Amino acid sequence: xxxxxxxxxxxxxxxxxxxxxxxxxxxxxxxxxxxxxxxxxxxxxxxxxxxxxxxxxxxxxxxxxxxxxxxxxxxxxxxxxxxxxxxxxxxxxxxxxxxxxxxxxxxxxxxxxxxxxxxxxxxxxxxxxxxxxxxxxxxxxxxxxxxxxxxxxxxxxxxxxxxxxxxxxxxxxxxxxxxxxxxxxxxxxxxxxxxxxxxxxxxxxxxxxxxxxxxxxxxxxxxxxxxxxxxxxxxxxxxxxxxxxxxxxxxxxxxxxxxxxxxxxxxxxxxxxxxxxxxxxxxxxxxxxxxxxxxxxxxxxxxxxxxxxxxxxxxxxxxxxxxxxxxxxxxxxxxxxxxxxxxxxxxxxxxxxxxxxxxxxxxxxxxxxxxxxxxxxxxxxxxxxxx
Numbered sequence: 001x002x003x004x005x006x007x008x009x010x011x012x013x014x015x016x017x018x019x020x021x022x023x024x025x026x027x028x029x030x031x032x033x034x035x036x037x038x039x040x041x042x043x044x045x046x047x048x049x050x051x052x053x054x055x056x057x058x059x060x061x062x063x064x065x066x067x068x069x070x071x072x073x074x075x076x077x078x079x080x081x082x083x084x085x086x087x088x089x090x091x092x093x094x095x096x097x098x099x100x101x102x103x104x105x106x107x108x109x110x111x112x113x114x115x116x117x118x119x120x121x122x123x124x125x126x127x128x129x130x131x132x133x134x135x136x137x138x139x140x141x142x143x144x145x146x147x148x149x150x151x152x153x154x155x156x157x158x159x160x161x162x163x164x165x166x167x168x169x170x171x172x173x174x175x176x177x178x179x180x181x182x183x184x185x186x187x188x189x190x191x192x193x194x195x196x197x198x199x200x201x202x203x204x205x206x207x208x209x210x211x212x213x214x215x216x217x218x219x220x221x222x223x224x225x226x227x228x229x230x231x232x233x234x235x236x237x238x239x240x241x242x243x244x245x246x247x248x249x250x251x252x253x254x255x256x257x258x259x260x261x262x263x264x265x266x267x268x269x270x271x272x273x274x275x276x277x278x279x280x281x282x283x284x285x286x287x288x289x290x291x292x293x294x295x296x297x298x299x300x301x302x303x304x305x306x307x308x309x310x311x312x313x314x315x316x317x318x319x320x321x322x323x324x325x326x327x328x329x330x331x332x333x334x335x336x337x338x339x340x341x342x343x344x345x346x347x348x349x350x351x352x353x354x355x356x357x358x359x360x361x362x363x364x365x366x367x368x369x370x371x372x373x374x375x376x377x378x379x380x381x382x383x384x385x386x387x
Contacts (some may be wrong), residue, residue: 058082087113115358117386128379130367168209178206220247237273242266260285291329338365
């Protein structure tokens, strides 16, 4: 071996001195390609990759991002080279839901490029309209179904000829649900984790159920607000000035109760029915969420925030970059909102930006719940459940 060949071998880092001494390093069969060395039988791309000439031939007469194949390998044409699909290269290939240029999960795209949300196997194909989560499981409700998630799989409890749409629980064995039967008669029912009690008929469609504990629960719908305090059961309570309006949602903290109605938001004390409520805002709101010391209210195209302590607006309105039906708020102020055609939007307060996590479905989505940023469940039409 000549001195020049040995030096070229060492500079190219293609072999060690020991290998060079034993087998030789034939510079005539190598070429430098960026920071590596390629055999002369390979082609050096502009990005410093060594590729076979069959990879070039596979993309003749093909456009960028066209599917291609060389040998038994499937790929996609990039810069006239048939390149193997690879998660983490910043290019969304066929079979990938997303690709943000890395293989790190938790940043809006999972480490396997299949999207942050995965579609779960479910035992029914009925539309699911709402979801409530415990720390170790969840309940999903909808048409003819109550689904129970134990942390590993979903099982179903079939309730024929009903549509369930509202749900809240104090524990996995103390869950209240509301809906309507096939005869359009509205009801609420109690579920202990295995069976549902006899239906309690109501004079209103229960748009929402929320509570502070097993003997302090509100159900709202129509112009009615009902309060459950254990014995004697559900009783209607006054809630002027929202008492002549359609009430869509209820939420609160330990001492304050909020109602979202067609004429705006009203607030009162822990127990409604005594003193008149106070009007907080006159904007129509269909969904409200209390998280920490803040009330979040969904209006047509934005979410407005209010301080629970001062009853004043906090910050500017959060304009939503898409149509959504409902939302939930995490402990750190992250908002997850869902809507039609598989739409999921995520607001990051640290950067004041909305993310658009890719989902593996085009189904309309109706409910969302979360216990943390990595434990989010979304439900929708045709039995769709995303996690």
